[in-house]
């Protein structure tokens with residue numbers, strides 16, 4: 001069977017429905033409807049098999065930071081494939097792409113985060129983190145420190161480890177998650193859960209749940225706390241300003257390791273190389289993936305501080321992936337980092353793109369359906385509500401109104417995602433102000449259509 005971008009859409013959809021099991025999808029329902037087949041992309045725009053052009057408000061899955069169609073990355077991949085398409089780094093060998101990328105990441109990462117363990121995805125990197133923090137404490141003579149504290153409605157991937165660290169109820173309901181030794185505290189979601197409290201008081205209260213959980217478990221049993229600087233898949237939940245300083249105080253006080261999951265927030269999305277820098281936090285480990293290669297190749301990893309890396313180095317760490325530090329993926333990632341750096345893309349996010357998005361997106365707050373319209377860097381969300389004043393939720397089954405809006409958005413050739421009744425975007429960092437205007441105009445049209453639908 002040959003690959004054809006030009007076959008009729010119905011034929012491609014039929015093949016897809018017959019053989020392709022899509023992630024996070026009710027495949028029966030999708031099969032009946034037919035998937036939208038994306039055939040090419042350039043900049044911030046996708047083209048489908050019918051020739052329609054869509055604005056990709058999600059940068060793929062929060063990953064195409066430099067935009068689509070950069071020839072330099074294709075060249076880097078081809079060059080590396082010709083020179084050394086594969087070699088591993090297991091048994092006392094290394095290769096130039098992996099070691100160069102590790103050194104570059106050490107240079108970019110804050111503080112003494114100087115060491116990199118490579119994986120192929122964010123999920124795998126978080127599985128690495130579970131094993132690494134437990135091994136760290138074992139080597140420190142404190143093997144009882146095994147429990148990892150995470151958050152409800154956090155997302156850390158889809159493997160057994162990643163899905164367990166995540167706090168997604170729908171995932172935990174399938175396949176026996178979470179695995180033992182992982183517990184969850186509540187999220188800092190003020191609009192949805194803050195009640196009568198001020199955002200600042202609520203942020204402190206939610207952070208202090210970490211201290212309560214540590215005391216309940218006994219600090220001597222706690223290995224680490226993991227969280228995303230801004231929750232992405234949970235609905236672009238931006239924590240109140242009081243939240244992260246209090247978390248930092250608590251992890252410092254009890255000497256537990258802090259893992260910042262930077263899979264979305266890394267590589268410029270919040271206007272700095274890493275979200276931890278935007279929030280002034282000092283993690284011991286950062287999980288990375290997505291924007292590391294702008295999604296052009298599957299690569300992820302853990303950037304690890306001196307203390308943890310030097311301790312782990314005392315013994316053999318019995319862990320790794322065939323494709324850890326894959327040379328082609330590493331070469332592409334290096335080229336992506338060069339572009340981010342040399343083209344000043346992250347500085348532009350900070351100085352121009354994020355402030356522009358905040359203003360343009362924030363203007364949607366006047367829409368009758370919108371309870372809040374918020375953004376941080378190049379991540380933004382809307383809460384849909386039947387009553388702004390009381391921050392009410394729709395009575396319908398959670399997510400129905402969000403799903404309806406998402407369908408209208410797709411029809412308007414704008415890729416937005418819905419998480420329950422939140423609509424979210426995270427466009428490529430290189431999006432122009434004109435394209436942000438076009439994106440917001442399509443989002444407003446979507447809201448109008450959804451509003452009319454509900455009347």
Ligand code: PLP
Pocket residue numbers: 061120121122123124126155156157158162228232233261262263264289290300
């Ligand atoms: N961590 C976070 C914060 C993510 O958003 C994701 C994916 O969306 C992951 C981990 C998992 O990454 P992957 O899908 O590459 O396994």
